[in-house]
Amino acid sequence: MMPKRTLKQCLKQNLVLILVCLMMLLSGCGQSVVTKIEPQYPPQAYLTMCKQSVFKGNTYGDTISFLITVIEERDICANQIKLINEWIDNASKNTKSL
Numbered sequence: 001m002m003p004k005r006t007l008k009q010c011l012k013q014n015l016v017l018i019l020v021c022l023m024m025l026l027s028g029c030g031q032s033v034v035t036k037i038e039p040q041y042p043p044q045a046y047l048t049m050c051k052q053s054v055f056k057g058n059t060y061g062d063t064i065s066f067l068i069t070v071i072e073e074r075d076i077c078a079n080q081i082k083l084i085n086e087w088i089d090n091a092s093k094n095t096k097s098l
Contacts, residue, residue, distance in 0.1 A: 042083075
């Protein structure tokens, strides 16, 4: 005659079987996961070419006018570079939090 198993032994045995089955299900049957990395680019508005005016004057007054134009162009370019750097900083912070 076979010895009677206690309820505790049955529960332990069932728990072991459930855990083994669960491990097999969670293992994914050997399937590998492929992660694709897509590069992120800054917004197109930040990547426009900077103007480079050519001096075509003959007088000191033309030189001053040209200097004002060049300073404006420089400020626009400097702002674009600042925006690109801010975008890079924000993008790196967002990827670190993932």
